Amino acid sequence: MARRNQVNLTLDDVEMSNVNEYCRVHGMTPQGFFKAGARRLIQEEILEQRADLMTLQSWGEVEAGLSEPVDDLLQMIEDDRIVGREMLVGDRSKR
Secondary structure, three states: OOOOOOOOOOOOHHHHHHHHHHHHHHOOOHHHHHHHHHHHHHHHHHHHHHHHHHHHHHHHHHHOOOOOOOHHHHHHHHHHHHHHHHHHHHHHHOO
16 A cells, blocks of 8 residues: 655644635545645646757757747748638729
């Protein structure tokens, strides 16, 4: 069986009241509340670290000339928009 660890924390009356009210409304225990919150914080941290790593890798690729900045892609999107607008205007004039 997995070993269980216990953590004790101290809350003032207002904090405890808020926790109890939240748990009452959402049908959970304070233990589940804190456990879920801790899990979410850890998952968010992991996702932020991955995003930071991907950003650093992208910068490295751009500096090494392996990929290009997004400016060219944005220009292509804008060019497509202009062509699309011209097509719509041309289609309306044929009616």
